[in-house]
Amino acid sequence: MTELRTRPAPAPPPGGLRAAARTTLDRVRGGDLGVLPVVAGLAVIWTVFQSLNPIFLSSTNLVNLTLESASVGVISLGVVCVLLVGQIDLSVGSISGLSAAVMAVLYVDRGLPAVVAVPAAVLLGCVIGWVYGQIFNRFGVPSFVITLAGLLGLLGVHLWLLGPKGAVNLPFDSGLVRFAQLAFVPPWLSYTLVVVAAAGLFASGHAHARARRAASLPAVSTRWLLARSVLLLAGLGAAVHYLNRTRGVGWMFVLFLALVLALHYVLSRTRYGRAVYAVGGNAEAARRAGIDVRRVYTSAFVLGTTLAAVGGVLAAARLAAVNQSSGGGDVNLNAIAAAVIGGTSLFGGRGTAFAALLGVLVIQSISSGLTLLNLDSSFRFMVTGAVLLLAVGVDSVARRSRASHGRA
Amino acid sequence: MDGDVLALRGISKTFGAVAALTDVDLDVAPGEVVAVVGDNGAGKSTLVKILAGVHPPDAGTITFGSGRVVISGPADAHRLGIATVFQDLALCENLDVVGNLFLGREPRGLRLDEVAMEVRSWELLGRLSANIPSVRVPVAALSGGQRQTVAIARSLLADPRVVLLDEPTAALGVAQTAEVLNLIRRLRDRGLGVIMVSHNMADVKAVADRVAVLRLGRNNGVFAAGEVTQEDIIAAITGAADNAAPGRTASASGPAEPPSGRTASARAGTESPPGRTASARDDREPRRAEEGSRP
Numbered sequence: 001m002t003e004l005r006t007r008p009a010p011a012p013p014p015g016g017l018r019a020a021a022r023t024t025l026d027r028v029r030g031g032d033l034g035v036l037p038v039v040a041g042l043a044v045i046w047t048v049f050q051s052l053n054p055i056f057l058s059s060t061n062l063v064n065l066t067l068e069s070a071s072v073g074v075i076s077l078g079v080v081c082v083l084l085v086g087q088i089d090l091s092v093g094s095i096s097g098l099s100a101a102v103m104a105v106l107y108v109d110r111g112l113p114a115v116v117a118v119p120a121a122v123l124l125g126c127v128i129g130w131v132y133g134q135i136f137n138r139f140g141v142p143s144f145v146i147t148l149a150g151l152l153g154l155l156g157v158h159l160w161l162l163g164p165k166g167a168v169n170l171p172f173d174s175g176l177v178r179f180a181q182l183a184f185v186p187p188w189l190s191y192t193l194v195v196v197a198a199a200g201l202f203a204s205g206h207a208h209a210r211a212r213r214a215a216s217l218p219a220v221s222t223r224w225l226l227a228r229s230v231l232l233l234a235g236l237g238a239a240v241h242y243l244n245r246t247r248g249v250g251w252m253f254v255l256f257l258a259l260v261l262a263l264h265y266v267l268s269r270t271r272y273g274r275a276v277y278a279v280g281g282n283a284e285a286a287r288r289a290g291i292d293v294r295r296v297y298t299s300a301f302v303l304g305t306t307l308a309a310v311g312g313v314l315a316a317a318r319l320a321a322v323n324q325s326s327g328g329g330d331v332n333l334n335a336i337a338a339a340v341i342g343g344t345s346l347f348g349g350r351g352t353a354f355a356a357l358l359g360v361l362v363i364q365s366i367s368s369g370l371t372l373l374n375l376d377s378s379f380r381f382m383v384t385g386a387v388l389l390l391a392v393g394v395d396s397v398a399r400r401s402r403a404s405h406g407r408a
Numbered sequence: 409m410d411g412d413v414l415a416l417r418g419i420s421k422t423f424g425a426v427a428a429l430t431d432v433d434l435d436v437a438p439g440e441v442v443a444v445v446g447d448n449g450a451g452k453s454t455l456v457k458i459l460a461g462v463h464p465p466d467a468g469t470i471t472f473g474s475g476r477v478v479i480s481g482p483a484d485a486h487r488l489g490i491a492t493v494f495q496d497l498a499l500c501e502n503l504d505v506v507g508n509l510f511l512g513r514e515p516r517g518l519r520l521d522e523v524a525m526e527v528r529s530w531e532l533l534g535r536l537s538a539n540i541p542s543v544r545v546p547v548a549a550l551s552g553g554q555r556q557t558v559a560i561a562r563s564l565l566a567d568p569r570v571v572l573l574d575e576p577t578a579a580l581g582v583a584q585t586a587e588v589l590n591l592i593r594r595l596r597d598r599g600l601g602v603i604m605v606s607h608n609m610a611d612v613k614a615v616a617d618r619v620a621v622l623r624l625g626r627n628n629g630v631f632a633a634g635e636v637t638q639e640d641i642i643a644a645i646t647g648a649a650d651n652a653a654p655g656r657t658a659s660a661s662g663p664a665e666p667p668s669g670r671t672a673s674a675r676a677g678t679e680s681p682p683g684r685t686a687s688a689r690d691d692r693e694p695r696r697a698e699e700g701s702r703p
Contacts, residue, residue: 211523217530271514274503278511281502288482288498289512349502 037394038342038358041387045362049369056369059246065361065368066243066253067180071096071315073256073360075335076342077263078307080356083339084267085300086280086348087136087143091128091150092335095305096312097327098158099125103313104168104322105161107176114176118313125309126302128154133298143301151332159324167323170316180317184248190240193254198233202226252314257357259307264353276300280348311335330381337384338363341391362387412471413438413601414459414490414570419468421454428454429625432468436570436601441592443616443633444605447645450622452605456574459603460492461485473569491563492572497555501548505529505540508547509562532561535598536591553584560591570601577611589615609638623647 049056075092082089099121107117128150135146162168170177185193202225209219243249267273278286279296287293315331316322340346341362342355366387370380416434420427429451436442446452457463459470461482470477472488479485485492499508506522506529515521529543538557540550547555556576563571573592577585585608592615595602606612612619613633621628621644629644642648 208523212526215523215527217523217526269519271516271520274507274511274514274520277503277507278500281500282498285498285500286511288494291512349500 035343035354035358037391037398038355038362041341041391042358042362042365045365045369045387049365049372053369053372056372059242061368061372063243063247063250065364067250067318068368069360069364070250070252070256071311071318072331072334072338072363073311073356074259074314075308075311075331076338076356076360077256077259077353078304078311079335079339080342080344080351080353081263081276081300081307082143082304083344083346084276084280084348084351085297086283087297087300088147088336088346089132089150089301089304089308090144090147090332090336091154092304092308092311093327093329093332094151094154094158095125095128095308095327096315096331097322097325098154098161099309099312100316100322100326101158101161101168104170104316107174108168108170114174118176121313122306122309125305125307125312128309129302129305130298132301132305133294136297136301137294155328158327162322162324167321169321172320176313176317177320180250180252180314181320183251185251185254187244187248190244190249191237194233194236194240197236198229201232202229205229252318255314259310260353260357267353272296272299277349280350282349308335330377330384334360334363334384337388341388343395345395362391412436413473414603415471416459417469417471419455419458419465419470421451421458421463421466427625429458429465432622432625432627434603434620436603438569438601439596439599440618441596441602441604441616443612443619444603444622445607445609445612445619445641445645446622446628449624450645451625452622453574454625455622456492456494456572456603456605459485459490459570459572460494461490486566489567489569490572491566491568491570493556493559493563493574493576495575495578497559499547499555499559502546504546505533505543505550505558508558509543509565511562513565528565529561532564533557535564536561536594538591539587551584552580553587556580556584556588557591560588560595564595568600570603571595573602573604575605575607577606577608585611609641612641613638621645 046057055061075096079089079092102124103117103121106112106120107114112120132143132146132150135141136143159166172178205220205225205228206222209222209225212219240249267276275286275291275296278289278291279293283293286296312327316326319326338359339351339355340359342351342357342359344351344355344359363384366383367380370383412435414434414436416432419429419432419434421429432451432455434442434444434455444452444455454463458465459479461479461484464478464480470479472490477484477488479488479490500511503511506525509529509532510525515524526543533540533543536557538554538561540554540557547558550558560571560573560576576588576592580588589611592602592604596617604612604616616633619631619633619636619641621631621641623645624647628647631641631644
């Protein structure tokens with residue numbers, strides 16, 4: 001009779017391997033494609049370029065690819081932070097150029113040690129982001145305009161700093177250049193890191209599952225966790241092995257990966273990360289929930305510009321020089337495109353740190369493949385533009401599917 | 409009235425030259441649903457905002473529990489145990505249910521304690537017998553009624569004594585409205601005072617114990633929901649009772665009259681004033697359950 005009162009309290013749905021697979025399948029059907037399109041796109045790009053030029057997937061070229069990816073990837077990571085709160089930073093390229101110039105002038109012209117020059121350049125990036133945040137919060141100027149002004153203004157400062165000679169070469173024997181060009185993880189250590197990563201994935205997953213079971217919530221089965229870790233072990237192990245056939249895994253790329261993992265942790269496991277997503281999803285709701293929205297905006301701008309500065313320093317070290325075109329040309333747009341291709345929404349609240357990693361691999365693969373085909377940058381721009389449109393197009397179609405399935 | 413958890417006396421609020429509220433009284437007892445009704449511009453929203461701490465009142469006193477209180481900001485309302493669910497719900501559609509329930513109130517620590525939050529979420533939703541399939545879906549995947557449930561569940565997180573609902577059924581369909589009305593009954597059964605601002609006479613009659621009518625920023629009568637007819641309420645809202653224009657009363661009540669079956673059952677549930685007897689409520693709840701289970 002009183003059906004409603006006797007209805008049992010809602011219980012968590014059952015867990016397990018099959019349930020996990022079904023949830024994933026449902027999600028994909030519902031248009032929540034996750035990283036699937038990017039990974040598929042990357043596979044297509046690699047297949048095409050490999051068939052056009054067999055050097056493309058050679059160990060040598062892939063090592064170069066990872067090293068090229070690191071600097072733009074770090075910048076892109078910052079762009080992800082800014083996009084997540086629903087804002088944009090168009091000046092990341094200029095900031096990377098400026099920070100590289102500051103670093104080079106302090107390090108080479110003034111003869112300061114690298115441990116002073118590099119933090120100074122990064123600190124400059126940090127300050128720029130703080131200024132952006134203040135202008136945005138206090139005067140309500142759209143971030144598009146603030147950072148467009150930054151793009152022009154900071155490029156001017158960059159050119160002014162370099163002066164009439166227009167370029168500063170970093171000495172090849174400096175630690176910075178050696179780090180970016182010649183520092184590779186020794187093979188034994190690279191395999192150890194792979195094992196540590198797989199074991200870490202299993203351990204954290206297992207601990208989480210045990211805590212959930214203890215709270216009688218559904219948890220993924222140990223078998224699934226084990227399968228996932230073994231898969232990671234095999235995949236990463238094979239990749240590292242392949243790279244180790246020539247120069248190996250560059251420390252610069254490891255630094256990039258470490259930054260991705262750190263940001264992923266911050267975004268998905270901390271109160272701050274939750275606040276970032278909340279502000280990007282519904283700033284008013286976040287404000288009413290007691291989140292200091294202004295501080296979140298400022299912190300996102302600071303993260304964006306700081307990571308851009310770090311990326312600029314890495315790019316300069318990789319090139320062993322800073323010139324007037326550092327951070328110019330396609331750096332800016334590549335970094336933003338990488339974030340978007342990787343699955344970060346331009347409207348905020350959706351995306352992960354891994355978007356930067358996957359997106360930059362796509363962008364650099366295209367760039368590397370076309371260079372191998374002896375096609376100049378005109379084609380690179382055209383193809384990258386087409387891929388960007390395609391990626392956002394796939395996402396938009398998926399979003400429509402999500403909307404029709406009632407998902408954000 | 410003794411035992412009132414919340415009592416407002418002589419509340420006034422002006423915005424510039426506009427007197428939004430003049431000398432308004434309102435009482436809510438524990439385990440009681442008070443509906444605040446009124447036409448557009450009657451001051452309902454202002455009243456909600458005063459209680460939520462968005463606007464401080466210009467004059468009047470608020471008594472909460474045993475003593476007089478001053479609500480000068482949202483934090484005050486929160487601390488006193490007055491939880492407000494605004495009409496727009498203020499949910500983040502990109503976050504899952506757990507994320508929304510705990511937004512801004514996550515347990516401290518270097519790492520979010522997702523397990524503890526999820527357990528507490530199920531407990532809160534279970535308390536409301538809520539029909540939420542999973543707490544790990546983004547809120548965008550939920551129906552309007554389910555979102556309302558999440559918003560109400562969130563207001564319960566801080567163990568409030570009074571819950572303020574601003575137009576909880578305004579944007580909902582029939583089945584979802586029934587679901588939310590059931591929710592409001594459960595809040596009442598848990599001994600909470602509930603203030604519900606609504607436009608919908610049928611909902612008011614179905615769930616409220618008392619109906620406070622505001623008209624042009626003033627009290628225009630408080631009715632026991634079981635003893636008053638819908639026409640009387642509407643007359644009080646429109647002021648038809650003041651200017652004694654019976655013709656207008658009839659026409660005003662015409663369109664708002666719900667299907668007769670529903671009114672009858674709602675009356676059956678509220679007709680015996682003090683003892684809302686179990687049998688009377690059983691009479692209507694299964695019917696609501698049917699409505700609620702309709703897709």
